Amino acid sequence: MAIVDIHGNPLQQRTLREPQTSQLSQLHSEFAAHPSSGLTPPRLAAILKAAEAGDIRAQCELFQDMEEKDAHLLAEIGKRRRALTTVDWEVIPPREASATEQAEADWLNEVLQDLPDFEDLLFDLLDAIGKGFSCIELDWARYGSEWLPAAFNYREASWFQLDPATRTELRLRDGSPDGQALNPFGWIVHTHKAKSGYVARGGLYRVLAWPFLFKNYAVRDLAEFLEIYGLPVRLGIYPNGATQNEKSTLLNAVVSIGHNAAGIIPEGMAIDFKEAAKGTHEPFDWMVNWAEKSMSKAILGGTLTSQADGQSSTNALGNVHNEVRHDLLKSDAKQVASSLRQYLLYPLLVLNKGGERDPRRLPRFRFDLVEPEDMSTYAEALPKLVEAGMQIPLSWAHEKLRIPLPTKGDAVLGTSAPVSPLQAATRLVALKGTSGDEVADPLGDLAEDLATDWQPVANMVEGPVQQLLASCKSIEEFRDRLPELIPQMDATKLAEQIAEGLFAATLAGRTGAV
Template sequence: MLVDHNGQPFPSRTSDLQDEQTAALGGIASRWPEHPSRGLTPQRLVEITDAAERGEIAAQHELFADMEEKDGHIATELGKRKLALLGLEWQLEPPPNASAAETKLAEEVAEWLDNLDMEDILFDMADALGHGFAALEMPWDTTGKVWLPKKLEHRPQSWFQFTTNELRLRSDSNHEGEALRPFSWIVHKHKSRSGITPRVGLHRALVWPFVFKNYSVRDLAEFLEIYGLPMRLGKYPPGATEKEKATLLRAVASIGHSAAGIIPDGMEIEFQAAANGTHEPFAWMVEWAERTESKIILGGTLTTQADGKSSTNALGKVHDEVRKDLRNADAKQLARTVTAQLVWPMVQLNKPGITPDRCPRFRFNLTEAESLEQFANSLPKLAQGGMRIPVSWAHERLQIPMAGKDEPILMPSKLTPPAPVESLRYRVALKAESGEVLPTDQVAVDKAGDGLDGNAIEDAAAKMLAPVIEALKQGASPEQAQDMLAELFDQMPEQDMTELLARVIFVADLWGRISG
């Protein structure tokens, strides 16, 4: 029997798999959002969040949608976190110790996923970051003999309710809601903290800074409107009629904006200095709210402009590493859902008999490309030191793909090793015998090569360093030997070593000329 990731059996009718469940519940789609952010007060906010904990989540998620729409800072910071997921490469991996058939199945399912718009699917699933969950309806269709989702549609969270922590579609005919059909939904639940689903989304923590920020922005607008203009004071003479007073009042009210007006003769308007208020408390409150929003969403403030005064390059890098940790954690949660609720149903419908532990796994590539220069310097030394480093590991760390069996590969240039002196003499002799003009005399070559062996160089070095070696034998410390080396440098018999080095350079130059 075919079952989905929750153990629910295959629908009894194939049409249930092909049709959209929400199409039969037209009352949901026709309901207009109530936008609870309008006139939102702290008391109303408490009522909304308390109702969500009892399973009535519609108002809470309509409020969350308003927050992303109205608060540009929340929209931008949350967008960074969502788009970071879309920038990752993904692949479908066979299970551990996969057989040839399992590897082939993983490749086949990867082709099925390529036929879907995975970028849009992943973006819609990432909506769970703020709301705590995201639901995508998934009707199926057959392409030849292969069952594939024909589309995946994001459904607003306000279309759902929780009954005993089970997500259900709201229904006008059933107060407990309609159970979600197996194989027809992807429900990604993102946990930013432990708890029941209505409380785990980021927006539960963001809602209070959102409210305080909106109060501050409103108060700042009122301050600028009232205290940004001078006080206008109208004076009317004794005995003025009500009509004259009303005319003066209209002139006083409009002169601040139109900078023009008329009043009856004998009346006057005086401009008083504005009150000594300041916008700084309101601006500080807005900045506090945005810093808090950045911390909640991205784990810090130094990757945004919200805390520019205290930002440093080093701290910015630390906060950027925190963002990578969040991205990786988000990606792992997302990959588990795709494997269980998209890949597994595909395998079940098209390749029945596969057990969950042998199902291909959806994975994001979270490996950071290492410094090529750093690895080029360190890997040869580590290998020479005896470390057994798998080639596949090096390719993975550097994000360099392994070449195929018949695929051309880059090859290291073949370096010609230094030729022995005898080989040098032999090649010079051959060139002389052939009648070529030699770059130097054969005798000079023979003499240059005489004595160029390891023993001669060691003897010359020992003779030159004899005073220092003797001092070390007499018990001198390394520091004393170093000082002595500096004092005796001019007195050291370096002639033998100098002559040997000159001859080595001469032979090397000669070999280069002949080889060229």
């Protein structure tokens, strides 16, 4: 029986022996054309239109230039891409998993945890946020009886094209009009829905290309402004009858003074410095700030987390923007997890565990994006809610506070053991015997200790009685049904508490502590 991928395409044996791109040497020897050089609005529009028609090479090379030439853009997209690499993750079995499915999920966890460059894989996959897609070529190797990825090779987006028929399938550029289809089990293909649209229009850089262009214009104009208005105008004055050679000498001296702050001129000539025309850099700064704010909004969902405006912001507004950024992180995590499930978990299982696979019963890749609740709030509220009678599951509290439940043999934190009434009475006797000072209110302390230990025991008895009372319509019905509760009550602890309290009180009275 042929081995097929999750889309039903059969595995070719050479895919496991060598990467597909090893047969396309022309791609490895290509050099980028850097279309951002001399970029103009008409040329940018032409690049974007060509990508819509299926030729995405120039667009991908432009996007690469944008990251290299714009430090703000690189920093903002780097924040978003690296955020997911810091999140804990795990492979979990499907719902109501069988023992076999649980064992397969545990095996996948071990395999992926042992991969040294898995965080780099996540970072490379998120290159699709800006470009719309990211393709990672798998280099398979045999380790004992298992087929495992030996390397995750990031391939430049400019190596690919779209199929002419649907413009949705990514293919390698091999010189043919249709391109070469990607081998099943040979690639992790991640298409990212940063915005709606097919692959060529799904990346954020389609939106950011225009702010990038206008920012470049503003920076260039600012440089020219500083060159022109930052230095005074130098005028060389030569006498009537000066020869051409003397004029050239004076001109060279004027230029030299502007750059070297030193020069010589013939006698009888002069250099006059005129104040530069008045101007301001504020329009250029405004354009640069507008472009950077637009980039921050598109990439992170806000500007306060990046301080693109150079001004301080309030903590409250910053928290709002951080929440928006967390929503983006959750969206990125879900999309990456889906790609990993199809193009990594499925091949690992099929190649190593065999058998036909129902895509609906595959293990899932899950990022731990649940944020812990405020412990101080819960520490104050939970005891009051429990005292009020609410039944709160222990597992729910642990989940909310992100505190794992202890396993067998784990040491746990705890409070000091509660003081029993007998211990309280003994301490009172000791205080009376070793110190001549009177204890402030020993009887009150004893009563408080008895009340503290009495309450949990009383609740065990009172609870069923109160429930029965609430369900009865008359006092007669309650009286008749009261004997039904006797088998449900455990009076042992109640009797022990009463006996211990009486003994403690007797001991304290006889020794004179009270």
